[in-house]
Amino acid sequence: MAKAVMTVARQSMREEIVEAALDQFHSRGYNAAGVKDITATAGAPKGSFYNHFDSKEALALTALERYGETLRMRDLADASVAPVARLRAHFEFLRDETVGHGYKRGCMFGNFGTEIGDHSEVLRVGVEQNLVVWTTLVADVIGEAQRGGEVRGDLDPATTARFVVNAWEGTLIDARATRSADAFGSFFALVFGTLLTAPAKAPGEGGADADGRRSQRGA
Amino acid sequence: MAKAVMTVARQSMREEIVEAALDQFHSRGYNAAGVKDITATAGAPKGSFYNHFDSKEALALTALERYGETLRMRDLADASVAPVARLRAHFEFLRDETVGHGYKRGCMFGNFGTEIGDHSEVLRVGVEQNLVVWTTLVADVIGEAQRGGEVRGDLDPATTARFVVNAWEGTLIDARATRSADAFGSFFALVFGTLLTAPAKAPGEGGADADGRRSQRGA
Numbered sequence: 001m002a003k004a005v006m007t008v009a010r011q012s013m014r015e016e017i018v019e020a021a022l023d024q025f026h027s028r029g030y031n032a033a034g035v036k037d038i039t040a041t042a043g044a045p046k047g048s049f050y051n052h053f054d055s056k057e058a059l060a061l062t063a064l065e066r067y068g069e070t071l072r073m074r075d076l077a078d079a080s081v082a083p084v085a086r087l088r089a090h091f092e093f094l095r096d097e098t099v100g101h102g103y104k105r106g107c108m109f110g111n112f113g114t115e116i117g118d119h120s121e122v123l124r125v126g127v128e129q130n131l132v133v134w135t136t137l138v139a140d141v142i143g144e145a146q147r148g149g150e151v152r153g154d155l156d157p158a159t160t161a162r163f164v165v166n167a168w169e170g171t172l173i174d175a176r177a178t179r180s181a182d183a184f185g186s187f188f189a190l191v192f193g194t195l196l197t198a199p200a201k202a203p204g205e206g207g208a209d210a211d212g213r214r215s216q217r218g219a
Numbered sequence: 220m221a222k223a224v225m226t227v228a229r230q231s232m233r234e235e236i237v238e239a240a241l242d243q244f245h246s247r248g249y250n251a252a253g254v255k256d257i258t259a260t261a262g263a264p265k266g267s268f269y270n271h272f273d274s275k276e277a278l279a280l281t282a283l284e285r286y287g288e289t290l291r292m293r294d295l296a297d298a299s300v301a302p303v304a305r306l307r308a309h310f311e312f313l314r315d316e317t318v319g320h321g322y323k324r325g326c327m328f329g330n331f332g333t334e335i336g337d338h339s340e341v342l343r344v345g346v347e348q349n350l351v352v353w354t355t356l357v358a359d360v361i362g363e364a365q366r367g368g369e370v371r372g373d374l375d376p377a378t379t380a381r382f383v384v385n386a387w388e389g390t391l392i393d394a395r396a397t398r399s400a401d402a403f404g405s406f407f408a409l410v411f412g413t414l415l416t417a418p419a420k421a422p423g424e425g426g427a428d429a430d431g432r433r434s435q436r437g438a
Contacts, residue, residue, distance in 0.1 A: 029334050031250035104337045113392040114333045115248050118323045127396040155413065162393065163386065163409040166402060170389030173332040174381065177346040183385060190382040194374065195414055 014052045016042035021063040026105050030060055030116040030123070060112070061126045067108040068130045076137040083145035087138065088192055091168060095184045098172060103179045109134075110169040135161045142196070151196045164191055233271045235261035240282040245324050249279060249335040249342070279331070280345045286327040287349045295356040302364035306357065307411055310387060314403045317391060322398045328353075329388040354380045361415070370415045383410055 020041040024033035035056050039049045053059040075081075076090055098106065109127050117124035139161035145151035167187060174183035239260040243252040254275050258268045272278040294300075295309055317325065328346050336343035358380035364370035386406060393402035 027337070029250065031248065031334075032338070106333055109396075110389070110392050111333045113396045114325055114330045115250075117395050118246070119251070124396055124398075127392075131393060131396055156408075159405045159408055162402065162405040163390075166389035166393045166405065167382065167386035168389065169392050170329070170385035170387065171382075173329050173346075173388050174350060174385045176336050177328075177332045177343055177350055179343075183381065186378045186381040186385065189375075189378055190414065195409065 010051070013042070013044055013048070017044055017049070017052055017059065018062055018066055021059050022066050025060055025063050026067065026108050026111070029111060035059070057120055057122050060116075060120075061122055064108055064112060064123065064126045064130065068133070071134070073134060073137055076141055082150070083141045083148065084150045084192070084196065087141045087145070088188070090138075091187070091191075094168070095181070098175055099181060103176050106172040106176050107169060110172060113169075131165065135165050138165055145196070155196070160195070164195075167191065229270070232261070232263055232267070236263055236268070236271055236278065237281055237285055240278050241285050244279055244282050245286065245327050245330070249331060254278070276339055276341050279335075279339075280341055283327055283331060283342065283345045283349065287352070290353070292353060292356050295360050301369070302360045302367060303369045303411070303415065306360045306364070307407070310406070310410075313387070314400070317394055318400060322395050325391040325395050326388060329391060332388075350384065354384050357384055364415070374415070379414070383414075386410065 017038060020038045021033070024038050024041065027033075035049055038059070039046070044052075053062070072090070072093060075093075076086060078086060081089065094107075098104075109130050112123050113127045113131075117127055135158070139157040142151055142155070142160055142164075143157040146153050146155070146157065167190075171183045171187040174186075175181065236257060239257045240252070243257050243260065246252075254268055257278070258265070263271075268278075272281070291309070291312060294312075295305060297305060300308065313326075317323075328349050331342050332346045336346055354377070358376040361370055361374070361379055361383075362376040365372050365374070365376065386409075390402045390406040393405075394400065
């Protein structure tokens with residue numbers, strides 16, 4: 001580590017700052033995370049911050065983009081996995097991340113959206129753009145699942161994706177406030193056990209409905 | 220107003236501080252709202268804050284409780300309004316509040332939950348307790364609606380209420396990030412048009428299904 005720092009070029013020092021910023025903005029929030037602490041954690045020389053970023057806001061936007069890359073959104077387009085299972089695995093991965101952090105941290109989109117979006121146009125737009133990318137990918141999976149008969153066909157994919165992603169963001173608030181997985185249980189039961197499943201299937205007919213029931217148990 | 224301030228007893232000065240705190244914590248967030256600014260806005264003498272509150276955290280908890288009182292939760296138990304219409308009116312009221320604030324501020328439960336709950340046990344528990352009260356009232360409305368045949372009977376009221384409240388919190392994040400009512404449209408369409416409505420109703424059968432459709436248009 002010390003060796004890496006010693007051989008650092010400008011670009012790798014910038015990278016250290018971004019990584020420290022991602023960790024501190026995520027765990028402490030925008031206002032509580034200070035440029036001084038971030039720079040110190042990155043091992044950057046005092047006063048060197050503005051060689052790399054114009055402002056704390058600009059660094060936070062870069063950290064937000066980097067955070068988006070950790071959500072494995074590309075897995076949502078992995079055609080080798082059946083669409084509903086793929087969507088479910090995506091949210092299970094995100095759930096496991098939050099559980100792994102002891103029900104802390106949550107999602108940086110939601111955190112920045114609630115804390116700083118009203119006060120920074122740059123970060124509000126950053127959150128908006130990330131939500132749009134995410135929601136579009138989820139909508140594509142829902143559309144694909146509808147064509148395969150896995151999801152009820154009367155739902156509008158874009159409207160539904162938006163609702164599901166928003167429900168996820170609120171579920172994280174609940175999970176953090178209660179420090180428990182119960183909120184995730186509600187999310188998986190309602191989204192995969194009720195909302196997306198085709199209505200009016202006869203009992204034992206299998207398919208999407210059976211998947212929904214299995215989903216509830218696994219939540 | 221000046222007259223009222225001049226006749227203040229200790230209790231009414233405390234009240235001025237709570238009102239200023241509610242406004243500033245709601246609009247600026249926990250960390251960005253300073254005790255100094257809050258006290259100044261309240262017109263309280265410099266240094267008098269600790270005569271009224273032990274800490275910023277204690278004031279924030281009081282402000283959070285006061286915020287909960289503004290959500291008109293009691294309307295959820297108003298038996299003179301049919302349950303689904305009552306639930307819908309509740310979220311329409313909350314939607315209108317956010318629209319009225321130019322898509323800013325959001326919900327203090329969600330704001331404190333994301334910004335400060337990880338770092339203040341007092342405020343985390345405060346958010347948790349408020350969410351529990353709210354969710355319990357929503358669950359009661361859903362159960363009542365089920366008994367009247369307005370909501371599909373296979374949903375667990377508590378699990379569903381939790382999901383709906385969480386979806387609402389995430390919807391606010393989206394509405395604020397996009398500065399638009401589209402997120403509310405998704406919420407009302409999916410909750411009232413799909414999730415709660417009984418499945419497998421024949422077209423034109425009326426009742427809950429017709430209500431669901433009317434809900435979608437009104438969103």
